[in-house]
Amino acid sequence: MTTSRKRFTAPQRLLHWLMAICILSMLFIGVGMVSTVTSKYLTLVQIHKPLGIAILVLALIRLSLRFVFHAPALPADMPEPMKLAAELSQYVLYALMIGMPLIGWGMLSAASYPVVLFGSVHLPSILPVSPSLHTLLWHAHYYLAFAFFATILMHVAAILFHKLIRNDGVFETMAPMLPQDKSE
Amino acid sequence: MPQSPLLLKKISIARLAIIAAVVGVVAVAFAYTAGWLSSNRLTPKKLVASLAPPRGPALGHRRNHAKGICFTGTFEANGNGSELSKAQVFMPGQYPVVGRFNLATADPNAADAMVRVRGLGIRITPPNGQEWRSAMIDAPIFPVSTVQGFYDLQMASASKQPDAMKKVIAAHPEFLTFVSWAKSAPWTSSYAEERYNSLNSFLFIDGSGAKHTIRWSLIPAAQPVAISPDELAKRGPDFLEKEITQRVAAGPQRWSLMVTVANPGDPAADPSKAWPADRRTVNVGTLTVQQIEQEADGPCRDINYDPTVLPAGITTSDDPFPSARSAAYSRSYNSRTAEEKYYPRNATGAKQ
Numbered sequence: 001m002t003t004s005r006k007r008f009t010a011p012q013r014l015l016h017w018l019m020a021i022c023i024l025s026m027l028f029i030g031v032g033m034v035s036t037v038t039s040k041y042l043t044l045v046q047i048h049k050p051l052g053i054a055i056l057v058l059a060l061i062r063l064s065l066r067f068v069f070h071a072p073a074l075p076a077d078m079p080e081p082m083k084l085a086a087e088l089s090q091y092v093l094y095a096l097m098i099g100m101p102l103i104g105w106g107m108l109s110a111a112s113y114p115v116v117l118f119g120s121v122h123l124p125s126i127l128p129v130s131p132s133l134h135t136l137l138w139h140a141h142y143y144l145a146f147a148f149f150a151t152i153l154m155h156v157a158a159i160l161f162h163k164l165i166r167n168d169g170v171f172e173t174m175a176p177m178l179p180q181d182k183s184e
Numbered sequence: 185m186p187q188s189p190l191l192l193k194k195i196s197i198a199r200l201a202i203i204a205a206v207v208g209v210v211a212v213a214f215a216y217t218a219g220w221l222s223s224n225r226l227t228p229k230k231l232v233a234s235l236a237p238p239r240g241p242a243l244g245h246r247r248n249h250a251k252g253i254c255f256t257g258t259f260e261a262n263g264n265g266s267e268l269s270k271a272q273v274f275m276p277g278q279y280p281v282v283g284r285f286n287l288a289t290a291d292p293n294a295a296d297a298m299v300r301v302r303g304l305g306i307r308i309t310p311p312n313g314q315e316w317r318s319a320m321i322d323a324p325i326f327p328v329s330t331v332q333g334f335y336d337l338q339m340a341s342a343s344k345q346p347d348a349m350k351k352v353i354a355a356h357p358e359f360l361t362f363v364s365w366a367k368s369a370p371w372t373s374s375y376a377e378e379r380y381n382s383l384n385s386f387l388f389i390d391g392s393g394a395k396h397t398i399r400w401s402l403i404p405a406a407q408p409v410a411i412s413p414d415e416l417a418k419r420g421p422d423f424l425e426k427e428i429t430q431r432v433a434a435g436p437q438r439w440s441l442m443v444t445v446a447n448p449g450d451p452a453a454d455p456s457k458a459w460p461a462d463r464r465t466v467n468v469g470t471l472t473v474q475q476i477e478q479e480a481d482g483p484c485r486d487i488n489y490d491p492t493v494l495p496a497g498i499t500t501s502d503d504p505f506p507s508a509r510s511a512a513y514s515r516s517y518n519s520r521t522a523e524e525k526y527y528p529r530n531a532t533g534a535k536q
Contacts (some may be wrong), residue, residue, distance in 0.1 A: 035219035120496035131521035
């Protein structure tokens with residue numbers, strides 16, 4: 001589904017960049033927290049949980065906006081394999097943005113941990129307590145985090161390729177602002 | 185302006201190098217954050233591994249305090265704690281408890297008389313769902329003052345170097361205070377006769393937002409009766425579990441939860457240092473143990489007694505241990521739940 005617009009709408013662009021910061025932070029927080037026993041551990045865990053839920057909410061809003069506004073078409077002269085990779089990566093990224101927080105939430109539930117967001121605000125358990133379920137979800141959360149990070153690196157490399165090598169306008173579809181914005 | 189193909193090619197290579205550099209820098213930053221570039225970082229993995237006996241951990245079991253038995257009961261708050269903390273768990277009322285008596289050993293089959301330190305894990309669930317979990321031990325102080333020190337102590341005690349322990353003790357003279365407790369404190373023949381201490385300090389936050397640095401202890405109603413380790417050994421390797429099962433079947437066992445409030449300047453960040461005996465204490469309620477259940481299918485089996493699971497009204501203090509314990513307990517929990525098949529459970533599964 002594409003639109004004749006040359007760029008994503010302003011709310012879509014805002015969400016993209018906001019979530020880019022959140023998700024990259026989240027991945028760094030995740031690998032950082034499990035690597036330390038200092039007081040940073042607790043601080044990072046306390047950020048990880050509410051930030052994960054925030055990403056889930058933002059991802060759902062973003063998916064809705066995508067259904068309403070669609071995405072600008074990829075350049076007609078892009079090779080088919082690149083187009084395929086671009087489209088597949090969108091599916092992968094949406095699946096991870098929505099899946100990872102749900103897996104994390106389910107993992108905590110299966111381990112009988114309270115899911116504390118902040119202060120007295122906590123979320124209900126979404127799964128029964130089960131060591132096998134916990135193990136499955138914990139492994140998924142762990143390995144998918146690295147897959148998520150690898151996908152983001154490829155996403156960054158690809159968009160820089162579009163900008164610096166092909167200069168085909170794909171970067172501009174999501175750029176926060178453009179030089180000609182002033183004249184629009 | 186026409187450009188030569190050669191120049192275009194050079195520009196492209198330079199730009200590809202920029203792309204590779206950007207991706208590379210982010211990847212290296214990630215690797216650094218994950219600790220892959222810092223072999224000296226004390227990770228939860230290392231800390232938990234240091235607890236394992238030479239032949240490796242007991243698969244499917246807690247990595248420390250591996251031998252234990254579940255109980256259920258209640259915590260009845262008398263309301264006195266509300267002056268110090270706004271947590272619902274201190275408002276007058278009776279709240280369900282799932283707990284675990286345990287021995288501080290990595291071996292789930294250790295004989296009772298071989299383990300000096302005994303512990304109690306507790307989860308109190310008030311109606312608002314804001315749980316309070318705690319894992320306490322009967323020692324009045326922790327062996328060392330820092331997390332790194334604890335790790336060094338584990339490594340030294342497993343080391344074959346003859347002077348390994350000497351070095352750690354030289355760096356951590358506070359360990360001798362613990363040793364003197366371990367040598368001189370009387371043993372008892374019952375989990376019910378032990379006093380269990382938080383050791384770590386926490387902050388209670390009252391209704392006005394004021395913070396109070398506190399520690400707590402569970403004081404047994406049962407009178408402790410001293411017994412020598414030899415005498416205890418004669419009663420059998422699992423006497424403590426049999427004794428507490430019979431004792432609770434005969435009648436519920438009780439402890440008073442005593443909260444001790446620090447004075448300014450008391451060593452709140454060092455669990456190896458006791459606070460002076462004259463500090464203000466508040467009796468905030470009574471723990472009643474009503475039923476004992478074997479761990480294999482008991483309600484405590486799948487609970488991680490992570491001491492940082494706290495309700496609003498209690499937070500961690502500048503004591504560095506709860507954070508380290510939380511990180512290590514989580515690692516232990518992830519490992520043991522993934523080793524489910526090695527754990528001697530019944531097909532029916534644990535009660536919840």
